[in-house]
Amino acid sequence: MPEAAGPLVGRRVLVVEDEYLIAMQVKRWLQVAGCEVLGPVPSVDQALDLIETCCPDAAVLDVDLGYGDSAYPVADKLDILAVPYLFATADAGLADTSVHGRRPRLNKPxxxxxxxxxxxELVATSRNAP
Structure with missing residues (x-):
C-alpha cells in the first residue's frame, strides 16, 4: 500500500463514537489518510481525559453517545482550545441555529x-494549519 500524503498526514484526530463498528471504520479510514487517531472513545469523560493528555489537531464527534449523553461538552472544550471538529451524526435534532449547529457535519451513513x-477541509481552514 502506498504511503499516505496530504493535509491529514501526521494530524492527531480524536474520534468520539459510541458505536464500535462505526468507530473502528472511522479510525481505519483516518489512519489510511495518514492520521494518528486518538481513541476512538465512546464517552464524554474518556474524550475529555484524552484531550487533557494529548491535545488533538482535530476531532470527529458523534452527537448522541447513548444513555442520554451528548458530545457537546467535548465540543465546548475543543472550542476553548481552538481545536477544529466536525459532527458525524444521524441526529437530525442538531439545531442549525445553535452554536453547535453551525459546525461542519457529516450525516450518517x-x-x-x-x-x-x-x-x-477542516484542518486546512483551522488556525492550527501549518
Whole structure:
C-alpha cells in the first residue's frame, strides 16, 4: 500500500463514537489518510481525559453517545482550545441555529471519501494549519 500524503498526514484526530463498528471504520479510514487517531472513545469523560493528555489537531464527534449523553461538552472544550471538529451524526435534532449547529457535519451513513474530504477541509481552514 502506498504511503499516505496530504493535509491529514501526521494530524492527531480524536474520534468520539459510541458505536464500535462505526468507530473502528472511522479510525481505519483516518489512519489510511495518514492520521494518528486518538481513541476512538465512546464517552464524554474518556474524550475529555484524552484531550487533557494529548491535545488533538482535530476531532470527529458523534452527537448522541447513548444513555442520554451528548458530545457537546467535548465540543465546548475543543472550542476553548481552538481545536477544529466536525459532527458525524444521524441526529437530525442538531439545531442549525445553535452554536453547535453551525459546525461542519457529516450525516450518517457517510463514505470514506466524504470523511477524508471533510477532515482535510477542516484542518486546512483551522488556525492550527501549518
Amino acid at each position: 457517510f463514505l470514506e471519501a466524504e470523511l477524508v474530504r471533510a477532515m482535510a
